[in-house]
Amino acid sequence: MVDKSIPDIVIGRLPIYLRSLTRMMEQGRQVTSSQELGERLGISAAQIRKDLSQFGEFGKQGTGYNIEFLTRKIQEILQVDRVWEVAVVGAGDVGHAVANYGGFQHRGFRITRIFDNDPSKIGTTFNNIKVMDIERMSEEIRKAGIQVAMLTVPAGVAQEVVDILVEAGIKAILNYAPVNLSVPAGVRVQYIDPAVHLQNMTYYLD
Amino acid sequence: MVDKSIPDIVIGRLPIYLRSLTRMMEQGRQVTSSQELGERLGISAAQIRKDLSQFGEFGKQGTGYNIEFLTRKIQEILQVDRVWEVAVVGAGDVGHAVANYGGFQHRGFRITRIFDNDPSKIGTTFNNIKVMDIERMSEEIRKAGIQVAMLTVPAGVAQEVVDILVEAGIKAILNYAPVNLSVPAGVRVQYIDPAVHLQNMTYYLD
DNA sequence: TTGTTTTTGTGCAATCAAACACAAGCGCGG
DNA sequence: CCGCGCTTGTGTTTGATTGCACAAAAACAA
Ligand SMILES: NC(=O)c1ccc[n+]([C@@H]2O[C@H](COP(=O)([O-])OP(=O)(O)OC[C@H]3O[C@@H](n4cnc5c(N)ncnc54)[C@H](O)[C@@H]3O)[C@@H](O)[C@H]2O)c1
Ligand SMILES: NC(=O)c1ccc[n+]([C@@H]2O[C@H](COP(=O)([O-])OP(=O)(O)OC[C@H]3O[C@@H](n4cnc5c(N)ncnc54)[C@H](O)[C@@H]3O)[C@@H](O)[C@H]2O)c1
Numbered sequence: 429m430v431d432k433s434i435p436d437i438v439i440g441r442l443p444i445y446l447r448s449l450t451r452m453m454e455q456g457r458q459v460t461s462s463q464e465l466g467e468r469l470g471i472s473a474a475q476i477r478k479d480l481s482q483f484g485e486f487g488k489q490g491t492g493y494n495i496e497f498l499t500r501k502i503q504e505i506l507q508v509d510r511v512w513e514v515a516v517v518g519a520g521d522v523g524h525a526v527a528n529y530g531g532f533q534h535r536g537f538r539i540t541r542i543f544d545n546d547p548s549k550i551g552t553t554f555n556n557i558k559v560m561d562i563e564r565m566s567e568e569i570r571k572a573g574i575q576v577a578m579l580t581v582p583a584g585v586a587q588e589v590v591d592i593l594v595e596a597g598i599k600a601i602l603n604y605a606p607v608n609l610s611v612p613a614g615v616r617v618q619y620i621d622p623a624v625h626l627q628n629m630t631y632y633l634d
Numbered sequence: 635m636v637d638k639s640i641p642d643i644v645i646g647r648l649p650i651y652l653r654s655l656t657r658m659m660e661q662g663r664q665v666t667s668s669q670e671l672g673e674r675l676g677i678s679a680a681q682i683r684k685d686l687s688q689f690g691e692f693g694k695q696g697t698g699y700n701i702e703f704l705t706r707k708i709q710e711i712l713q714v715d716r717v718w719e720v721a722v723v724g725a726g727d728v729g730h731a732v733a734n735y736g737g738f739q740h741r742g743f744r745i746t747r748i749f750d751n752d753p754s755k756i757g758t759t760f761n762n763i764k765v766m767d768i769e770r771m772s773e774e775i776r777k778a779g780i781q782v783a784m785l786t787v788p789a790g791v792a793q794e795v796v797d798i799l800v801e802a803g804i805k806a807i808l809n810y811a812p813v814n815l816s817v818p819a820g821v822r823v824q825y826i827d828p829a830v831h832l833q834n835m836t837y838y839l840d
Numbered sequence: 841t842t843g844t845t846t847t848t849g850t851g852c853a854a855t856c857a858a859a860c861a862c863a864a865g866c867g868c869g870g
Numbered sequence: 871c872c873g874c875g876c877t878t879g880t881g882t883t884t885g886a887t888t889g890c891a892c893a894a895a896a897a898c899a900a
Contacts, residue, residue, distance in 0.1 A: 435886075435887080437886090437887075438887095439834065439837050439838075440834055442833070442837075443827075443829070443830040443833035443834055444814070444830065446833070447812055447813070447814070447827070447829075447830065448814060451813060461846090461847065461848090462847075462848075463847080468814055468816075469814055470814075472888075472889065473847090474850095474888080474889060474890075474891095475887090475888065475889080477847090477848065477849065477850085478849080478850075478887095478888085478889095480849090481848085481849055481850070485848080485849070486848095487847075487848050487849080488847085488848075488895080488896065488897095489846075489847050489848040489849085489894070489895040489896050489897090490845075490846045490847055490848080490895065490896035490897050490898090491846080491847070491848090491896065491897075492846090492847065492848080493848090505837065506833050506836055506837050507836045507837060507839060508833050508836055512832075512836060512839075514832075521730065521731035521734055521735070522731050524727065524731070525727035525728050525730070525731045526828065528727055529727070531812065531829065532828075532829060532832075535829040535832075535833065536829075536832070536833060536836065537829065537832055575839055576832065576835070576836070576839075578828070599835075599839055600832070600835035600836065600838075600839060602828055602831050602832055602835075606653055606737065607653070607657060608650070608653070608654060608674055608675055608676075610674075616835040616838055618831040618832070618834060618835060620826055620828060620831060621649075621653070622732065622738075622784070622808055622826060623649070623653075623737065623738055623741040623742070623743065624649040624650065624653065625808050625824040625826060626718075626720075626738075626741075626742070626743055626782065626806070626808055626824070627648070627649035627652065627712050627714050627741065627742060628645065628646055628649055628824060629782070629805075629806035629808075629822040629824060630712055630713045630714055630718060630742065630782070630806065631645050631648075631711065631712050631713060632806075632822055633713060633718075633781055633782075633805055633806060641856080641857080643856090643857075644857095667876090667877065667878090668877075668878075669877080678858070678859065679877090680858075680859060680860070680861090680880095681857090681858060681859080683877090683878065683879060683880085684857095684858085684859095684879080684880075686878095686879090687878085687879055687880070691878080691879070692878095693877075693878050693879080694865080694866065694867095694877080694878075695864070695865040695866050695867095695876080695877050695878045695879085696865065696866035696867055696868095696875080696876050696877055696878080697866065697867070697876085697877070697878090698876090698877065698878080699878090
């Protein structure tokens, strides 16, 4: 089974499968089927089978998929069978919520740096991590070889902060600011904007 | 131009267009083109034109689109040319961050109710909104006719809370808990799970 | 062993989405 | 008023994604 450019849309579903599998494992389950997974996720069984078959033959006919094994395989594919250090920029309400959140570690991430430019925030501690001056950000990120960042600064300064992050070697940015960012090829951005998600649903309301 | 079932994927892009247009308007811009919008958003100009043309002829050849007019049209399409009342369930870190956030109002939403089941949270005030007992939730939502909710409770209780929300008449749920929810037809759910977004990007890292 | 049930992996067909390409409309300068 | 440059809206083509359907493998019972 060769690595021949898997569609982005398939990669995008893997974390969803993973989340559901983790939940089943917590419930003590041993095996599942494409049908069961599909019903839980609202995705057709055929699609799940086809997605997984892109990476190997993980199931067994007549039985289904071993949950622990499949979980491990998907973790390997997504490279979350390790823990990525994450830098958070912006020690406001959102920065505070993500820094305090305990759910990242077992999904492949650990927040180890928080930066801000407000003197009243710098030096305070969030979940045992000291908020550092943004002036030191580039050096710190580079020194620690951090590749993943979460951006929780106001929209107006998001692009300038991103430029620094990119320059410092960040390759993946999760952006909470409600603006589209411009980054060079090779840097990935994902957006979280609750208003966008809500606006997506109001179209369908009466 | 008749309303003949617009693809979900087109609806999903409209809030993105809207966000970018709003930003241009703030910068005092009057007109834009599908090309400019496309470059900002990393979407082809043709696609933007085709998306918009599904709803009417909003542009002018040789000139482009009047930003204010197009903004208004998209707001109408998405039904965010009004303000939807939103109920937040879960007065924790995330609930606190969204309740405090001032950016919803001008995008079509206002948080007017917050519910929790923790006696130490009930009665406290978030951004002028008193946290109410979840026991009163069903009645309050029904009485106020609220259709939109944000779910910021722990994953383990998310489904049971959703069942109450649905029963109370909620039609659109923005779920922050890292679990897939089961809802009847006619109720929409959107998911925000930062770990999923991050896992989506690590696949592409070296 | 044999038959029955279950469920995978996948070739093929159908559907859906994106890109291309261009006629036609608009504004403007001369 | 004419011609040129720009940009829309859209018919058509190309490409991507999903759904269908079934052979083959496994498990299990008799
Ligand atoms: N709170 C929410 O629920 C919510 C919802 C949607 C979007 N957002 C977006 O998320 C972002 C953060 O929201 P928030 O509520 O945490 O805001 P906030 O104002 O509480 O926090 C922003 C933080 O960024 C810091 N900051 C400002 N400029 C900076 C700079 N140049 N360098 C480093 N740090 C800087 C500020 O000092 C502050 O600590 C904003 O873009 C906001 O629009 C938030
Ligand atoms: N904090 C983050 O950045 C973050 C990141 C990813 C996901 N999440 C998810 O978002 C959700 C909320 O996270 P948080 O950090 O705000 O957690 P939190 O523990 O701070 O808040 C949860 C709140 O829900 C309330 N609650 C619990 N059971 C309830 C019930 N049955 N009815 C009503 N209220 C109830 C609790 O009293 C608490 O106030 C969780 O599902 C979490 O996994 C949070």
